[in-house]
Amino acid sequence: MREFVLLNNIYQSNNRLPATVTIPPGDDMGAIQIGDDQVLAAVDQLIDQVHVDLHKHTLAQVGRKAVTRNLSDIAAMAGQPLCALATAALPRDFGSDRSDELFTAMRDTAASYGCPLIGGDVSIWDGPLHLTVTVLATPAGIDPVKRSGGKPGDVICVTGKLGKSYPTDHHLTFEPRLDIARAIAQYPATRPHCMIDISDGLARDLGHLCEMSNVSAVIEQSKLPCRDNANWQQAVGDGEDYELLFATDHAAIGSPGTWEVMGVPITVIGRMVKSDNQPTVKIKLVDGNIVDLNDQGWEHH
Amino acid sequence: MREFVLLNNIYQSNNRLPATVTIPPGDDMGAIQIGDDQVLAAVDQLIDQVHVDLHKHTLAQVGRKAVTRNLSDIAAMAGQPLCALATAALPRDFGSDRSDELFTAMRDTAASYGCPLIGGDVSIWDGPLHLTVTVLATPAGIDPVKRSGGKPGDVICVTGKLGKSYPTDHHLTFEPRLDIARAIAQYPATRPHCMIDISDGLARDLGHLCEMSNVSAVIEQSKLPCRDNANWQQAVGDGEDYELLFATDHAAIGSPGTWEVMGVPITVIGRMVKSDNQPTVKIKLVDGNIVDLNDQGWEHH
Numbered sequence: 001m002r003e004f005v006l007l008n009n010i011y012q013s014n015n016r017l018p019a020t021v022t023i024p025p026g027d028d029m030g031a032i033q034i035g036d037d038q039v040l041a042a043v044d045q046l047i048d049q050v051h052v053d054l055h056k057h058t059l060a061q062v063g064r065k066a067v068t069r070n071l072s073d074i075a076a077m078a079g080q081p082l083c084a085l086a087t088a089a090l091p092r093d094f095g096s097d098r099s100d101e102l103f104t105a106m107r108d109t110a111a112s113y114g115c116p117l118i119g120g121d122v123s124i125w126d127g128p129l130h131l132t133v134t135v136l137a138t139p140a141g142i143d144p145v146k147r148s149g150g151k152p153g154d155v156i157c158v159t160g161k162l163g164k165s166y167p168t169d170h171h172l173t174f175e176p177r178l179d180i181a182r183a184i185a186q187y188p189a190t191r192p193h194c195m196i197d198i199s200d201g202l203a204r205d206l207g208h209l210c211e212m213s214n215v216s217a218v219i220e221q222s223k224l225p226c227r228d229n230a231n232w233q234q235a236v237g238d239g240e241d242y243e244l245l246f247a248t249d250h251a252a253i254g255s256p257g258t259w260e261v262m263g264v265p266i267t268v269i270g271r272m273v274k275s276d277n278q279p280t281v282k283i284k285l286v287d288g289n290i291v292d293l294n295d296q297g298w299e300h301h
Numbered sequence: 302m303r304e305f306v307l308l309n310n311i312y313q314s315n316n317r318l319p320a321t322v323t324i325p326p327g328d329d330m331g332a333i334q335i336g337d338d339q340v341l342a343a344v345d346q347l348i349d350q351v352h353v354d355l356h357k358h359t360l361a362q363v364g365r366k367a368v369t370r371n372l373s374d375i376a377a378m379a380g381q382p383l384c385a386l387a388t389a390a391l392p393r394d395f396g397s398d399r400s401d402e403l404f405t406a407m408r409d410t411a412a413s414y415g416c417p418l419i420g421g422d423v424s425i426w427d428g429p430l431h432l433t434v435t436v437l438a439t440p441a442g443i444d445p446v447k448r449s450g451g452k453p454g455d456v457i458c459v460t461g462k463l464g465k466s467y468p469t470d471h472h473l474t475f476e477p478r479l480d481i482a483r484a485i486a487q488y489p490a491t492r493p494h495c496m497i498d499i500s501d502g503l504a505r506d507l508g509h510l511c512e513m514s515n516v517s518a519v520i521e522q523s524k525l526p527c528r529d530n531a532n533w534q535q536a537v538g539d540g541e542d543y544e545l546l547f548a549t550d551h552a553a554i555g556s557p558g559t560w561e562v563m564g565v566p567i568t569v570i571g572r573m574v575k576s577d578n579q580p581t582v583k584i585k586l587v588d589g590n591i592v593d594l595n596d597q598g599w600e601h602h
Contacts, residue, residue: 020383030386030419030420032417034383034439035336036336037336039340042420043387043433043435045390045424047390050424050426083331085342085435087345089348116319116322118331118332119330121346125348127428130431132388132433134344134386136333
């Protein structure tokens, strides 16, 4: 039972949504209309031994990550942070000093991105540390960028570098790409047709874009911006990059195909192509072979 | 380490909130300004063996409760539901049929209260079932009722009955008091000065109103509307009633002091009085004794 499959089952039967729901479940954030305004909302869990390791990571790092991975969802929609809520289920022996330290990290991180913590819920239990952060955001003048909208011929772009996020602590220190997303989404010439942040790994998240856009993708090994000597399998399969992955007009990037926005390189890694039947994600290797990344067989662990 | 104490510690240091935060943490919901509109938000956890028991309760009941206890927070502010988000950490052997059943219950319950589920996050882990629900709400023309605002001389009122919620399954079947809250909050004559929903038990939740309003409370044993032969200790100490507790002008209720709104009895159980030093909550027993409910000594378990 894969989590995405499970969520898909849930959302597919969610077909009686009122017209006030402007972005239904299944995107990086949902959205709802309130008067003249739209509010975007998303929630994520952060679990000890799943997303972090309290034996290795400090509480400041854990609290920061609980917030920044949600801010990365806001970036994926080109939204502007509004406020946050947090829950914590704390192990019985956690103690009030450590919980203060954790909540201080969450609150200060959120505040530093203009996203004040306005509520929460704390439980004490016999399980491991379990956190959730809910974030609200506004479009603030820029139409939210969805996962759907990619077209055959679009170039596929990614910010920063890919792979080895967990071993290099990138997953603890990354900057959510809020400003870059808004910078490129505000101009018709550069605006992404579809966008997502990479949390499950390039292959899977590109698959999400392809499914929602009903197109296929071909990327090239030679173009992958690999972090810290990551091999292509790591660049494509590792999760938690928290980079923006988007498809846009070729004209947006000019030539020779490397682009920099606010000091961050944006790399063209491939093209969207017409989908014959089921959307596919394929990689052209430097040896000339083509590997189907939808196929579980290639998967790197 | 009590949960309320912990949250208080967290919120007290939250003193650099921007002006857009119209209701800071510490109330039933926080609120933020967006354009001309205000959005209320709250989040709660529902944990197996803490708030529910999967050995006894059906998934339909668990899913319903995960949502209705958050709707009760909306009722406490006299708000109108807008949308919801949910997270689930599912035990590894939970299975997709059961998770579908659970999410269907959450989604359908939320939808039936005009609160569509617009997003979520699912994890699979080795821990017990852990759910969160985030709800957004709007004032929809009625100024939110806070926990602060109670005055000496106010009558203390409660909807429905108190105590024995858990043994009688009331905690699974209760109706969040959304309509009643809006009915009384919309008219200046009946509008509560302060309000909360009873989740921690009458004594503690009345204590929250007193602290936030800086008044003390005296309630009377003879007036408590006890559920199913609950004794006064159960009516005052048991949690999960999910009834509205509020203080308002005496004139609002007329005489002889029992009031009915939309078929639900509202009972006057006491008075707010001037607080000398620390706010206190006391009960006048039928034998003439007065018991201080702030004092842990009385507590019923």
